[in-house]
Amino acid sequence: MQNYNHFFYDYFVSVGSSASAAKYLNMLALSIILLIVIFIIDFLIRKILVQIFSQFASRSKTNFDDLLVTNKVPRNVAHIIPLLVAIEFVPAVFIDFQGFEIVAERGLKVFAIVLTLWIVRSLLNTLKDYFKTLPNLKDKPIDSYIQVFMIFAWVIGIFSAFAIITRIPFYSFLTGLGAASAVIILIFKDTILGFVASIQVSINDMVRIGDWITFEKYGADGNITEINLATVKVQNFDKTITTIPTYALISDSFKNWRGMTNSDGRRIKRALTFAMNSIKYLSKDDVVKLKKIQLLTAYLEKRQEDIDSFNANHNIDKSLLLNGRNLTNIGVFRKYIDAYINNHSAINKDMIIMVRQLEPTAQGIPLEIYAFSSDKRWENYEYIMADIFDHLIAAVPYFDLEIFELPSTSAFTHSDKK
Known part of the structure; x- marks a missing residue:
């Protein structure tokens, strides 16, 4: 040699x-x-x-x-x-x-x-x-665990390299970390917070890849595409990408729509507000006219029979419509909405269906529909909801009701001409 x-x-x-x-x-x-x-x-x-x-x-x-x-x-x-x-x-x-x-x-x-x-x-x-x-x-945050392991591996590797270059024993580097621990914690603050957050997110199953979340603080509204040690990437429905710190998932409030997607329906919760001066009692002629609406025929016949029986048994003076028991146009319309929703093919009948009157406001009295569509896909859900309210808005005049809306410019113009 x-x-x-x-x-x-x-x-x-x-x-x-x-x-x-x-x-x-x-x-x-x-x-x-x-x-x-x-x-x-x-x-x-x-x-x-x-x-x-x-x-x-x-x-x-x-x-x-x-x-x-x-x-x-x-x-x-x-x-x-x-x-x-x-x-x-x-x-x-x-x-x-x-x-x-x-x-x-x-x-x-x-x-x-x-x-x-x-x-x-x-x-x-x-x-x-x-x-x-x-x-x-x-759908688990695998990236976070990989990054945590690699951070520790790189730290050990860097210390080992310094130990080799400087000829200082590796153990001496580790003992020296005690004095520099405050600086290290400051430098790796986000990493440590992200690591803790990743563990809590995984253990508590707070979010998964593919979940639809709404995080108003960060302007995020879309599906999670990636969960890392430091960030969570959300692809919004307008195809933009929002990056959220991982620790924000445990420190701030956000909405996860997974419960909805895993359920049997998607909630419809929307109201129509009626002007109070359009609400009235129904006369017998009004009731006769509304009986032609097939969804109300059986209800009105039974309801009117009960009301007439009550008024007769209590000698109610019906020369004044206010006396005794009466039907109202908003009450009958509420019943019509309920019957229409229950007969709608796109509504899940196994989940709650309710038409309720909300507290009166300065704009009028709201009637709210609370139900669940069987189809949870966004585009189909919007179509179903629009189809329901298209029909109900068009049906309002048959009950002599008026939906509240702010006066338009044309309304003032017609008023001036008069």
Whole structure:
């Protein structure tokens, strides 16, 4: 080995170079040869490993090996053998320069740490992509756990590299962290908060990838596409992307629509407001006219019979409509809405159906529909709700009611002309 180490040294001395120059030229020549050998070995092993993995992945049924190739695991693993070759032959290259040998060995050890981190990252990314293909895990915040592990791995790697470069024992670095803990906590504040938040989000099942959330503070209204250690990405319905700090999910209030999507219907909760001066008792003629509405015929006949019986048994003076029991146009319309909703094919009859009168306001008396559509898809839900209210708004004049609305410019114009 000694002869090979000084082969170029002997040659340069024989051609007239000084001993000092011959040593440097010998080191340079051996370095070039070692680099060429390492490059060739790395190229061949990388090609062979990638080819083997690719062929194996194309034949296997699982997609895990495909993901290994996609995330460059074979390519990174292929660097191990050239690295070992370099570590083995560095002493021979720098045999006459102990200082250079020490620097080169430390550099190779640091590169070994970096290469280890690359391999670990590739494997973790492969596991992340694979877990996302599993039905039970695809909506879990896998990215957060991967990032937390990589942060710890990089911290340990950096400390190990410093320990190698400075020749200070690794344990001394760890003991020195106590004095710098306040600075470290300040630097990694968001990371620590995100880590804690990710654990709580996962354990409490607060959000999943694919959930529709509404977060008014951050202007988010859409589906979660990614949950990371520090951020949650939401694709809004206008296709914009909103980024929310992960810890905000546990510190602030937001709305998760998963309960609705997992239920049997989507809620319809909307009201029509009627002008109070349009509300009146119904005369017998009014009742006769409304009996022509098929959804009300049976109800009005039974209801009117009960009212007439009550008024007769109590000797009510019906010369004044106010006396005794009476039907009102808003009450009958409320019953019509209830019958119409119960007969609507798009309403889930197994969930609550209610038409209620809300507290009077300065604009009038609201009648609110509270029901659930069977179809939860947004576009279909909006169509169903619009179809219901189109019909009800058009039906209002048949009951001599008036929907409240603020006067328009045309209303003032007609008033001036009069």
